[in-house]
Amino acid sequence: MTHFTNIIIIGAGPAGMACAIQLKRYGLNPLLIEKDEPGGLLRNAGVIENYLGFPDGISGIALIDLFKKQIEKYNVAPLYNKVISVDLSGDQFLIQTSTGQYECNFLVVASGTSPVQFTDITLPADAGGLIGYEIRDFRHVKQQQIGIIGSGDAAFDYALQLTENNNQISIYYRSRNIRSIKVLADRVVRHNNISLYADHLLTDVSKSPSSDGLRLSFKHANKTIEYQEDYLIFATGRKPVLEFLSAKFEEEKEILIRKNRLFFAGDVKNDLFRQVSIATGDGIRTAMAIIREKAN
Ligand SMILES: Cc1cc2nc3c(=O)[nH]c(=O)nc-3n(C[C@H](O)[C@H](O)[C@H](O)COP(=O)(O)OP(=O)(O)OC[C@H]3O[C@@H](n4cnc5c(N)ncnc54)[C@H](O)[C@@H]3O)c2cc1C
Numbered sequence: 064m065t066h067f068t069n070i071i072i073i074g075a076g077p078a079g080m081a082c083a084i085q086l087k088r089y090g091l092n093p094l095l096i097e098k099d100e101p102g103g104l105l106r107n108a109g110v111i112e113n114y115l116g117f118p119d120g121i122s123g124i125a126l127i128d129l130f131k132k133q134i135e136k137y138n139v140a141p142l143y144n145k146v147i148s149v150d151l152s153g154d155q156f157l158i159q160t161s162t163g164q165y166e167c168n169f170l171v172v173a174s175g176t177s178p179v180q181f182t183d184i185t186l187p188a189d190a191g192g193l194i195g196y197e198i199r200d201f202r203h204v205k206q207q208q209i210g211i212i213g214s215g216d217a218a219f220d221y222a223l224q225l226t227e228n229n230n231q232i233s234i235y236y237r238s239r240n241i242r243s244i245k246v247l248a249d250r251v252v253r254h255n256n257i258s259l260y261a262d263h264l265l266t267d268v269s270k271s272p273s274s275d276g277l278r279l280s281f282k283h284a285n286k287t288i289e290y291q292e293d294y295l296i297f298a299t300g301r302k303p304v305l306e307f308l309s310a311k312f313e314e315e316k317e318i319l320i321r322k323n324r325l326f327f328a329g330d331v332k333n334d335l336f337r338q339v340s341i342a343t344g345d346g347i348r349t350a351m352a353i354i355r356e357k358a359n
Pocket of ligand 1 (some may be wrong): 217
C-alpha cells in the first residue's frame with residue numbers, strides 16, 4: 064500500500080528539523096524520515112562555538128538534545144526508516160523506504176553527507192573496528208594511540224575530542240599546510256597529547272604483527288616511515304548523500320526545482336559551506352518557499 068502525504072523531508076539533521084518546525088508553524092504536517100537518529104552530523108561535532116545564542120559554546124550532543132526538544136514541542140515525530148529510492152509516479156514523488164512506500168507533492172532532501180571512503184590504498188579487511196570514519200564509533204576508546212588522517216576541521220575537532228579519554232593522538236597529513244580553522248589549529252598545536260605529522264603520505268596499513276593494533280607506513284622526505292597505532296580514523300572529506308535518487312529522477316530534477324516542488328537543504332547541497340546555522344537557515348527558507356508555492 065502506498066501512503067500519501069503532502070510534504071516529505073528526508074533526513075532529521077539540523078536542516079530537516081528546522082524545515083519541519085517551520086512547516087508546523089504554518090499548520091502543515093510534513094513527514095520527516097530519518098534512517099538513524101535525529102541530529103545528523105552534529106553527533107560527530109565537539110563544541111559548537113559559532114551557533115548564535117550560545118556564547119560559551121555548546122557540545123554537538125547537547126545541541127541535538129535541544130533540537131529534539133524543539134521538534135517534540137511541535138509534535139514532529141520522525142518516521143525511523145531508511146529512504147532507499149526516490150522516483151516519480153505521474154506528477155507525484157514516489158519514495159521507497161526500508162518498510163513502506165510513500166507519495167508526496169513536495170519533497171525536501173536534507174540527507175547531509177557521508178564520508179568519502181579512502182581508496183588510495185587497500186585497507187586490511189580484517190581490521191574489525193580499528194579503522195573508521197565517524198568519531199562517534201570511537202568515543203568509547205580510552206588510553207590508546209589513535210592516528211587520524213587529514214588536516215581539516217574534522218580531523219582537528221576529532222583529535223581534541225579524543226584526548227578527553229586520555230588517548231594519544233597523531234594527526235598525519237600529506238600536505239605541508241594545515242587546512243583547519245585557526246581556533247582549532249591553535250588548540251591542537253598547544254595540546255600535549257596531540258602530535259602533528261605534515262608531509263606524510265599514507266602508503267600502507269596492515270595489522271601489526273607485534274600488537275593488536277595497526278602498522279602504518281608513510282612516505283616522508285623520500286623515505287618510508289612506519290608508526291604503530293591502536294586505531295585509525297580517516298577525516299578526508301565528505302560527499303552529498305544522494306544515492307537514492309533514480310536516474311530518471313535525475314533527468315527531471317532541475318525542472319522540479321524550478322517548479323518549487325523539489326528542494327535540497329543543508330549540507331547535501333552546500334559543498335564546503337557545512338555549518339549548522341546555514342543548514343537550519345536552509346531548512347526554514349525551504350519551508351517558507353513551500354508555503355509560498357502552495358499559496359499561489
Ligand atoms: C567534527 C565536526 C565538527 C563540526 N563543527 C561545527 C561547528 O563548530 N559549527 C557548525 O556550524 N557546524 C559544525 N559542523 C557541521 C554540522 O554538523 C553540519 O553542518 C550539520 O549537521 C548539517 O546539517 P544537515 O541537516 O544539512 O545534515 P546532517 O546533519 O548530515 O543530517 C542529515 C540527516 O539525514 C539522514 N539521512 C541520510 N540519508 C538518509 C536516508 N537514505 N534515509 C533517511 N535519512 C537519511 C542522516 O541520518 C542525518 O540524520 C561540524 C561537523 C563535524 C563533522
